[in-house]
Amino acid sequence: MEPRGADGCFLGDVGFWVERTPVHEAAQRGETLQLQQLIESGACVNQVTVDSITPLHAASLQGQARCVQLLLAAGAQVDARNIDGSTPLCDACASGSIECVKLLLSYGAKVNPPLYTASPLHEACMSGSSECVRLLIDVGANLEAHDCHFGTPLHVACAREHLDCVKVLLNAGANVNAAKLHETALHHAAKVKNVDLIEMLVAFGGNIYARDNRGKKPSDYVWNSSAPAKCLEFYESPWLSFLVAFRRRHAGRVPAPGKGDISGSTLVISQVGGCYAPSFS
Template identity: 30%
Template sequence: MAEVQHLPAQVSAQDYMTNLMVDADDEDDVRLHLSALCGDAKGMQRTLQDPATAEWLNHRVRPYLSPPLRLAVTGGNQECVQLLVAAGANIELEDVKGQTPLFVATSQRKPIIMKTLLEVGANPEGSKKNRCSPLLVAVRDGFTEGVRLLLRHGADPEPFEQICTCVPGWPLHHAVVYAHFPCFLELVRGGAITNLSSLTNQICSKIVARLSIPHAILKYAKERPEFVSLYHESGGNLWQLNAGGITGSEESTENSPAKERLKALLGTPLSLKSQCRIAIRRLLGRHRLAHLASLDVPSCLTSFLNYDEFSQYLQKPRKEKVVQDHNSEE
């Protein structure tokens, strides 16, 4: 791709943008958009020195109604993102699909840009105009670092509206459906509630039954018994009934590693040690869990509180499975 500052004199910014599948009117000043898309930080810096460009800082161009910041994220240029943020670009301005710059950075797995946007106050939930959220996208794609970043900056692992409408759903359930154990572990470490029945005052029993984790494990992650173990250790209900009123072990007729683990644990009460872990984490509160390592306690205790014994499963290879999610929108 040609650098912006080396464009032939006879080629206008509008013509060049059109060639890049970005459409602008002749009277539009798209120098910022062009620099953002091409990752030309020096050109952008010069353009920002022109007071006339201020009115185009949040201007959205067709066909995706993308402002410069959205294009800079797409181009993956951290310096351009920083320049636009420093200049006062709207960090929540959506494109035509309701995707915020943070949503785009998450879907394109760009943690450095995500961190930049989150640190200047980007909403970790994305926009209400898009039915999906950055957290759900990160979980769906197995983007564990993105999940961790979003949770540490306040993303809600129990989005009430998405859970109640099942569109697109519950992040913890998504992690099972797409068999991403590292994301499942990261959600638990971040304070995700493993038992939706504890929210029955907010979420009806039919939704709780529909989003049963044990049933999802035996359907989508039957070769990964560690899902069952972690779910049990974090206070999950292995006896959860589905909409038909039966448990996961009763519904599944196929023998699998996950089912064998579930059957073994059904008659095993949670140990006092594990119950203490749940109680301490609850007492600390979700917003303090990211700082466990800084506690003035033995490292073995912080490791236990962080479920580090499950880290052994993070590198375990898994069979790739394509799961279509018609409810999610990017």
């Protein structure tokens, strides 16, 4: 049996389970003067609500950097977990606040907390903050952290169409063909009908023939004759092996129909009778 406080509430890991306190409210609203007064009067900065939200969670989720600073300086537990298992760093990344993320990391927040839910990197990709994504990667974030609902951070960034985050992840070495129920990031790009995403993923080695748990390729999720369909049709053309070999030889990307200047050679892709034909000039 867990110990109880005088008011009958269970005593949690970081304090009594209570309703939202004035400290929570001040932290969430960014009322730094009131928060400072509460701390100086002896208010507990580690009290948790019935869903295990600490004032530091509340401040981080709203991107209240000055309140985060006050709470950390007053002894707030930097890696406290809420009922979902998320830490304040997860919440700061969800808010897209680079200031809060830097503060939490400077106080020792774990960039790869042992979670069964979305990691801080997932949350940064979800919010679309490429700056937060880059910072987390710089301090050792796991590029292949896997969430049972979202998959990898790359899956999240593609599903939300955050191209800048996708680019940062791929340049950092994220596995472009990582699968969630056999579904790759390219499946997500096809589902959201985003040609720029499709081209970027293919350029980094995305497998256009990968099949998900329904047996479908990315091209099965686009509308016939749409721009994404034509893009995938191009990459599935009989010339694909030629283009892939050319890309590998010149360490460049496979160009879309048109002209592409790769490593000093110009590859011209022309459409003849519904087929794509490459030539050099």
